[in-house]
Amino acid sequence: MSPAEPAPRRGRPRSESADTRITDAALEVLLARGYDRFSVDEVAAQAGVAKTTLYRRWPTRDHLIVAVVARVQDEVLVEYTGDVRADLTRYLNEIADGLNRMRQAGRPASAGKQSAGLVAEVVAAAARHADVGEAVGAMFARRNTLVHTLIEQAQESGELRRDVDPVVIFDQLAGALYYRLLITGLPLDAAYVDGLVTSTLNGASAQPVPVPEAKEEPR
Structure with missing residues (x-):
């Protein structure tokens, strides 16, 4: 491989559809349950993804909740x-x-x-x-x-x-x-x-x- 060629990426590319399913589910669970009863397990089940898939993107529920809040804000023109x-x-x-x-x-x-x-x-x-x-x-x-x-x-x-x-x-x-x-x-x-x-x-x-x-x- 020549120096000009980019190094190959390792692992699977991040799926935007999975991101959307997860944040959709997280918003629904968050509004229904609130912060105290917000469950990553419930979000993963509702989004149809493994918990490992979710945690690779957001390491804690706080990180996921911030991502959901950011998405809600981004919808405001x-x-x-x-x-x-x-x-x-x-x-x-x-x-x-x-x-x-x-x-x-x-x-x-x-x-x-x-x-x-x-x-x-x-x-x-x-x-x-x-x-x-x-x-x-x-x-x-x-x-x-x-x-x-x-x-x-x-x-x-x-x-x-x-x-x-x-x-x-x-x-x-x-x-x-x-x-x-x-x-x-x-x-x-x-x-x-x-x-x-x-x-x-x-x-x-x-x-x-x-x-x-x-x-x-x-x-």
């Missing part, structure tokens, strides 16, 4: 359409919907008390395992870069001032969502997202976004 307020409101509503699903993972529909649930467990897993922490950091860095680019496009179009840091703008938005989820436990709903985006963009817009007037209740 990030796109600038020329209306930064609408774009950020849509994006944050989809993120809030996903966080609410994670809040309810493994909990009965009748459970009324809000919980940080699975998201708090992912944060704890990132603290337990250095490589899980790196994976979580890389996941958020990759996703956040897309939103930073959206904000930069809004600056280039004249919707937002150029002297405002896109990272700071998105930190204000995302940070508020996760603070509400992890610390206060208050609802993440469309009204909160709308107020959050309006308040944040009023500090960054070339022309402030008007705050909707409260409607008076009929007497």
Whole structure:
């Protein structure tokens, strides 16, 4: 074999279809059982793969759960359409919907008390395992870069001032969502997202976004 020729790869190539089956099954089990009762055995059986196949890809259940969360995040579209307020409101509503699903993972529909649930467990897993922490950091860095680019496009179009840091703008938005989820436990709903985006963009817009007037209740 000449030096220019690549060395042959050893072992079987990784199957994308197996990856998809595993993460599909893992998401279903995670939402049904929650973190505490999440079973790798159940995921493997449901995906129709051997546990060794699963563990070759994700060495612990924490690694697998992070992969599932990353997949859910990647399904949320990030796109600038020329209306930064609408774009950020849509994006944050989809993120809030996903966080609410994670809040309810493994909990009965009748459970009324809000919980940080699975998201708090992912944060704890990132603290337990250095490589899980790196994976979580890389996941958020990759996703956040897309939103930073959206904000930069809004600056280039004249919707937002150029002297405002896109990272700071998105930190204000995302940070508020996760603070509400992890610390206060208050609802993440469309009204909160709308107020959050309006308040944040009023500090960054070339022309402030008007705050909707409260409607008076009929007497």
